[in-house]
Amino acid sequence: MAYDFDFAVAGGGPAGCSAAISLAQRGHKVVLFERDTFPRFHIGESLLSTVNDAFAELGVTEQMHAASFPEKWGARLVTHDGAAGRGVNFVDAEGIRRPQTFQVSRAEFDRILMERARAVGVDVREGCRIVSCSFDGEGATVEHADGKVRVHAMVDATGRNGLLARKFDLRKDEPLLANIAIFSHYENVPRLPDGCPNDIRIISRQDSGWYWLIPISETLMSVGVVIPQARFLQMEEGTPEERFERTLVDTPAVAELMRDAKRVWPVRVEKDFSYSATTYAGDRWLLAGDAGSFLDPVFSTGVSIAMESGIEAAAELDRALRTKRFSARTFAAFSRRQKKRFQTFRRFVIGFYTPQFRDLFFKPNPPKTLFRSVVTVLAGNWNPSLRTRILNRVFFAAVALQKRFAITPRMFERGADAGYPQ
Numbered sequence: 001m002a003y004d005f006d007f008a009v010a011g012g013g014p015a016g017c018s019a020a021i022s023l024a025q026r027g028h029k030v031v032l033f034e035r036d037t038f039p040r041f042h043i044g045e046s047l048l049s050t051v052n053d054a055f056a057e058l059g060v061t062e063q064m065h066a067a068s069f070p071e072k073w074g075a076r077l078v079t080h081d082g083a084a085g086r087g088v089n090f091v092d093a094e095g096i097r098r099p100q101t102f103q104v105s106r107a108e109f110d111r112i113l114m115e116r117a118r119a120v121g122v123d124v125r126e127g128c129r130i131v132s133c134s135f136d137g138e139g140a141t142v143e144h145a146d147g148k149v150r151v152h153a154m155v156d157a158t159g160r161n162g163l164l165a166r167k168f169d170l171r172k173d174e175p176l177l178a179n180i181a182i183f184s185h186y187e188n189v190p191r192l193p194d195g196c197p198n199d200i201r202i203i204s205r206q207d208s209g210w211y212w213l214i215p216i217s218e219t220l221m222s223v224g225v226v227i228p229q230a231r232f233l234q235m236e237e238g239t240p241e242e243r244f245e246r247t248l249v250d251t252p253a254v255a256e257l258m259r260d261a262k263r264v265w266p267v268r269v270e271k272d273f274s275y276s277a278t279t280y281a282g283d284r285w286l287l288a289g290d291a292g293s294f295l296d297p298v299f300s301t302g303v304s305i306a307m308e309s310g311i312e313a314a315a316e317l318d319r320a321l322r323t324k325r326f327s328a329r330t331f332a333a334f335s336r337r338q339k340k341r342f343q344t345f346r347r348f349v350i351g352f353y354t355p356q357f358r359d360l361f362f363k364p365n366p367p368k369t370l371f372r373s374v375v376t377v378l379a380g381n382w383n384p385s386l387r388t389r390i391l392n393r394v395f396f397a398a399v400a401l402q403k404r405f406a407i408t409p410r411m412f413e414r415g416a417d418a419g420y421p422q
């Protein structure tokens with residue numbers, strides 16, 4: 001049987017490029033198809049500490065440091081009125097090799113990864129959409145805009161488009177995280193005045209929504225709001241710009257920061273509903289990044305998950321080619337790992353959309369050891385030590401207690417008006 005390449009990768013975002021680079025580094029002949037032409041806008045700009053491990057593995061650490069992306073050390077949490085909140089410093093996280101990470105313009109970040117893919121020998125085809133793919137006992141046939149290729153197996157990294165998830169009906173929605181994001185880029189938004197000026201700001205709304213402010217260059221700030229879909233539908237009609245303006249002024253801590261802000265892009269609205277997959281691998285295919293699962297962006301987990309899962313998919317396919325075993329059963333451990341990582345982060349995200357979690361999370365002086373265990377996961381270390389896992393359980397037990405007994409002052413509204421998912 002003749003193959004045009006060993007492997008095909010669908011999608012050139014962080015998941016697809018990571019998979020393709022890693023496969024090429026292992027000596028395989030790889031083709032990557034990307035529907036768009038880079039550079040292109042993409043949302044997902046704040047990174048976690050653990051991406052540094054992926055950078056090192058893929059050989060892009062130097063490029064990342066040369067790109068002058070703003071340095072991120074953690075987050076600043078602020079309540080809607082600015083009255084409470086505190087810092088989250090990734091230096092406090094356990095099991096992290098390098099805490100400092102970056103805020104990135106995705107156009108430039110994704111271009112760096114794609115250039116690296118080319119440099120290690122991947123046949124990168126931009127502006128080339130995959131239209132269909134089929135699998136048989138001998139290999140996979142991938143049809144694209146200009147023809148087709150035959151390979152041993154493929155990685156689907158087509159993001160939320162989900163080429164294979166749709167083909168095989170794999171998606172499982174998360175009804176508790178049916179949210180809408182509205183966002184744009186602005187100039188003239190003040191940075192944090194002290195410590196780590198380029199950290200992400202997470203500002204809670206009076207209802208269950210929240211804002212992000214992410215400095216993505218010396219002058220630009222990415223500003224967005226996430227609100228439940230039900231709340232979005234209740235909003236007064238208007239253009240995306242008008243709706244966004246209204247949400248920016250109804251929260252004092254944000255209105256103050258945006259006083260002199262100048263918008264430089266049209267406002268975008270994205271349905272950012274979360275989902276996972278019933279399985280992440282089948283006979284001769286694997287899912288990486290958003291093609292498998294997507295989690296609400298509150299803890300900036302998307303790019304980390306995408307890069308890790310892309311590298312893991314490459315390791316699986318490398319082993320599969322050596323053993324000539326490409327069955328879903330062979331990839332079962334890969335699939336389990338994707339589910340476990342999703343579940344670990346999901347627990348925190350679901351928690352964030354409850355007032356009791358927020359009471360503890362935004363608390364100005366939380367117990368240090370307990371909070372360290374939370375920061376460890378939020379820095380990207382989703383598979384921490386037993387001790388940290390136990391402390392995480394204690395944290396969630398405290399959240400459960402807070403729901404019933406107010407073990408710390410209740411800072412967040414509880415009424416139906418607050419719009420927390422039930």
Ligand SMILES: Cc1cc2nc3c(=O)[nH]c(=O)nc-3n(C[C@H](O)[C@H](O)[C@H](O)COP(=O)(O)OP(=O)(O)OC[C@H]3O[C@@H](n4cnc5c(N)ncnc54)[C@H](O)[C@@H]3O)c2cc1C
Binds near residue numbers: 015035044128
């Ligand atoms: C509102 C919002 C805010 C977010 N904020 C953050 C954040 O701060 N930090 C963070 O880490 N993550 C964030 N994310 C998540 C992040 O955007 C994604 O998790 C990340 O981009 C996933 O990478 P990926 O490679 O899996 O998918 P993508 O980056 O989406 O890449 C998929 C690629 O596949 C291509 N493609 C699609 N279909 C085809 C096809 N048929 N053929 C060929 N190519 C195709 C697309 O053009 C695209 O380039 C956010 C997401 C949202 C919605």
